[in-house]
Amino acid sequence: MKKQMKVTLIVIVAAIIVAAAIYIVRYIKSGNDLLTPVGTRAEFVGDTDKYPSMLRTKGVQIVNAEGEQVVLKGVMVPESHRLYDEKNFDEGFYKKVFDMGGNVIRVPVDPAEYKNDDYYMWRYLDRIVTWAGESGKYVIIDWDYTGNPIDGSGDEMPDISENPLDYSAEFWKNTAEYFKNTPNVIFEIYNEPVGMSDSEWKRCADSLIGVIRDAGAKQLIIVGSPDYCYDLGWLDELGETNNNTAFAVHVYPDKVFWQKFISGYVTSYPIIVTEWGYTDDDVKVKNEKLKGTRNVFGIKFSSYLKKHNVGWVASSYDYKTEPSMFKKNYKNKTKWGEFVAELLSEDE
Template sequence: MKFLLLFVNILVVSNWICPVISKDALYEPVSKHGQLSVDGVNLIDEHGERVQLKGMGLFWSVWMPYFYNQTTVDGIKNYCHSNIVRPMLAIDTKDGGYLTDPEGETALIDAVIDAAIEDDIYVLVDWQDFEAENHLEQSLKYFDRLSKKYGSYPNIIYEPYNEPISLEWSTVVKPYHEAVIKTIRANDPDNLIVVGTPNYSQRLDLAAADPINGTNIMYSLHFYAASHRQEERDITKNAIEAGLPVFVSEYGTVNYDASGPVDVTESLLWYDLMEEYGLSYVNYAISDKDEGTSALIPGTTPDKVCREEYLSESGRLVVEHNKA
């Protein structure tokens, strides 16, 4: 009887956190997996199979618009071995953003979405804001338009709040998400929504204690390996095991302030955890800025994106794992 109970317990757990075999993301496109959904803590495809997305995030749209095009996305897919790209819609910076130039910034994001659809990969559309609760009206307008225009494509994934600063999940961050989710779902009942968590998308435990009521919702984790270590990994493990579906929508191999050097040891520990739980992950960033987080060396042009000789130290480590 003890052996039977042990077998049943193992079976239940294996059905809850399904095993996933890591694969080269280049060969795991939308045409293979189709519509994504959330089953327990698992991201699954239209066939009910566990799927893992691995890819690259762009730099803020307002500062590197020259990477917001088909040529860049082609490189991200083919040479960075990615099945997902994450454009970052800058909302409010000293140099502008969506609040001051909604048409120009929207056009940049649409160009990346169109390129991702053309290239048969997923696209995670990020509202790059730290105090989105103060811009709810603008956010609702943007995601209403986005979901009306692209909601019928299985490529689309929504990220309505990049990195909430506020620790007030239940009274500030969660109500914001619920309002945006309601707007999206009026136009798009199915596509995945990844919601930001407090303290720059690191406090998964707060969301796990009071999750959002809805379907096909995951919770974002952001980490920078040299700064965020075992304590953050423990929070992540505990949240997943408590039933929270997690999506790593931004990570770096260096310090949180974008400075180097690459911390290979801590990065590998994070990769081990993400593979253990089959988490999807998106690296920051496709950038030729001279800083540690950049996947590209300075001066890289869109036609050279992700080509091996133009990858930084961080970029080489990231692409190695996108292929794994």
């Protein structure tokens, strides 16, 4: 019996040693960045005096603390947990993003991933904001819901039980309280509202803006538009705008009359294109609505934005999410990716 107990004990100890070895190997291979809590704080801590200054609206312009106009230009990166699964969530990955040029990145936060990870704020957003701030970049935190925030309808809504509007309010309360003194952070309250009236969306937007302001955050807020963030017509009934808010529009090649739909607004409101892009003939496309070319869509649209000093974020610095800027594993740019790189290098 004693011999059997001894053998059992040896087996248990051996198993513990093997598990510890695997843990250490994972730790080393992941660049000392294990998927474990990194320590929680009530508020972001960083050398923010060296970060870009907080932005605000001034008429149709967005300006910095010195009153100088800032035209935001950059790319949307993949969702953070997915990057971790790919072993790409580290400072080196974001340095490559920053090296492309521009002054902002858009960071989508998947509500389902956020719900499944109590440490999402500290594990991902804290680090991204730090890396961006140290590189002189702004970060748009995009709450990546697509659908109706009131009743939860929509084919692209995450499979979670929480009411989207209530859960959005919870997210923004926590996020705004945490980053309220972080100057390079911008809040995009809801990715793409769908299936609701203008007045319904206005009530939702006002409530989420109120949550952020009640948390003490004074940073720029970006508010999307109904119809997958394309229909700016709701601004006609907006009335007095909320303090320090800009308005988002998403434009892809299937919106052939985009100039007609946005021209009346870029001269009246601070507008930011937080998604745009196309898929050229060098890669296969799943979504036919994204098919486009440099000459027919890319040059025409980017020239229009430049003429009106409208900021933009290109979608996507990715090889999976269409329109992709890379063909495989963040290597070998697509024609679209090459075009974005050219645009971002213009101001360098």
